[in-house]
Amino acid sequence: MSIKDDDQDIKGGIFEKGEEFLDMFRKGQEFTRDLLKDNERLRYRVVQLEESLKRKLEGPVEQGSGIVDEELTSKLARYENRLSELEARLQEIEAENVDFVQRYVDVEEQNNNLANLYVASYQLHSTLDYQEVLQIILEIIINLIGAETFAIYLLDEKLQMLNPEASEGVPVSEIPAVKFGEGVIGNTAKTNESYFNENPSSDLKVLLLDPLVCIPLTIKDDVIGVITLFNLLQQKESFAPVDFELFTLLAGHAATAIFSSKLFTESKRKLSTYQGFLDLLSQ
Amino acid sequence: MAALTFLIIEDSPTMRQLIRFALNRIPGAQVVEASDGVDGLKKLSSNKIDLILTDINMPIMDGLKLVNLVRSNEAYKGLPIVIITTEGAREDKERAMALGANAYITKPIQSTTLLSIVKDLLKL
Numbered sequence: 001m002s003i004k005d006d007d008q009d010i011k012g013g014i015f016e017k018g019e020e021f022l023d024m025f026r027k028g029q030e031f032t033r034d035l036l037k038d039n040e041r042l043r044y045r046v047v048q049l050e051e052s053l054k055r056k057l058e059g060p061v062e063q064g065s066g067i068v069d070e071e072l073t074s075k076l077a078r079y080e081n082r083l084s085e086l087e088a089r090l091q092e093i094e095a096e097n098v099d100f101v102q103r104y105v106d107v108e109e110q111n112n113n114l115a116n117l118y119v120a121s122y123q124l125h126s127t128l129d130y131q132e133v134l135q136i137i138l139e140i141i142i143n144l145i146g147a148e149t150f151a152i153y154l155l156d157e158k159l160q161m162l163n164p165e166a167s168e169g170v171p172v173s174e175i176p177a178v179k180f181g182e183g184v185i186g187n188t189a190k191t192n193e194s195y196f197n198e199n200p201s202s203d204l205k206v207l208l209l210d211p212l213v214c215i216p217l218t219i220k221d222d223v224i225g226v227i228t229l230f231n232l233l234q235q236k237e238s239f240a241p242v243d244f245e246l247f248t249l250l251a252g253h254a255a256t257a258i259f260s261s262k263l264f265t266e267s268k269r270k271l272s273t274y275q276g277f278l279d280l281l282s283q
Numbered sequence: 284m285a286a287l288t289f290l291i292i293e294d295s296p297t298m299r300q301l302i303r304f305a306l307n308r309i310p311g312a313q314v315v316e317a318s319d320g321v322d323g324l325k326k327l328s329s330n331k332i333d334l335i336l337t338d339i340n341m342p343i344m345d346g347l348k349l350v351n352l353v354r355s356n357e358a359y360k361g362l363p364i365v366i367i368t369t370e371g372a373r374e375d376k377e378r379a380m381a382l383g384a385n386a387y388i389t390k391p392i393q394s395t396t397l398l399s400i401v402k403d404l405l406k407l
Contacts, residue, residue: 112394115304123297139297142369146391235371235389 146236188214292323320344354383
């Protein structure tokens with residue numbers, strides 16, 4: 001074989017390879033075109049689906065679009081009804097709750113008041129010592145009512161005078177005795193009606209004759225004395241409803257406690273006097 | 284809940300009973316009573332106390348002196364002290380708190396207020 005033949009063989013091989021390559025390139029080109037077409041078609045479909053979904057989500061539920069739609073609509077209506085029922089029930093329960101809370105607060109207050117009244121009456125009747133009874137009344141007025149300056153007057157039936165027996169905040173010696181039926185204190189004893197001063201004076205001298213509160217101490221209809229409140233503790237701005245109940249309780253229980261302790265003390269004194277006589281006679 | 288022991292230091296038996304009544308609403312509460320500061324210190328040393336409730340105006344030793352002595356004792360440094368008093372002035376309260384009291388209640392007391400403060404201090 002000559003050199004010329006060799007060259008022709010090489011050229012033929014190159015040509016064949018070039019043809020193959022060109023063929024492959026054409027196929028690749030067609031494949032790419034197909035892919036682009038598919039891509040465009042799919043993008044169009046995605047856009048269509050997105051728009052459809054958007055319409056479904058944003059727009060109203062199409063009525064009568066099918067059995068499934070109808071079922072869903074009816075379910076939704078049922079749930080909405082149930083929801084409004086539950087909301088109404090919740091409101092009722094909340095209202096009941098508020099009512100229960102209020103009732104709980106009231107019961108708590110009643111409970112505390114009863115405890116106060118129990119302690120007051122228990123203490124008042126726990127002793128027959130006259131001085132101790134007076135001391136307990138003072139304690140009740142300070143600790144349960146919250147008075148700072150006050151006095152306990154007892155009626156001297158013979159002299160028809162109300163004499164101060166015990167006091168707090170001002171010495172007993174500085175408190176004037178009051179004639180039965182005279183002035184606010186005397187009148188409270190006479191009428192057997194509690195007195196409440198709406199505009200108390202800030203002057204103690206005036207207050208001693210025109211106190212903040214006067215409560216008659218009564219046994220049945222008989223007045224044995226008067227409790228007078230001249231002023232309240234600094235932190236106690238006004239009377240609470242329980243205070244009036246305490247006043248009523250004091251009017252009855254304090255009077256009987258004072259009366260019975262006084263009787264007991266007198267009878268004890270008389271008994272010791274008689275015992276002394278008997279001892280003298282028996283010697 | 285473990286039993287809690289309260290020490291009430293108050294010269295008025297009426298007030299002591301009233302406080303006892305309120306504290307008895309705490310399950311398992313036990314109450315030790317003392318009539319003045321000295322009696323209170325004695326009861327404190329002979330009982331395991333969880334909280335002290337004390338008045339200020341008392342014979343022999345007043346409440347403020349008691350608070351001072353309790354606070355100066357290392358063993359009772361963390362013991363909660365509630366003052367219950369008729370003294371409603373702001374200076375009295377400030378003085379009591381400066382000495383180491385944890386709470387200050389003025390008379391006449393409301394059981395609900397007292398219980399709320401006690402429960403708060405004992406983290407009940």
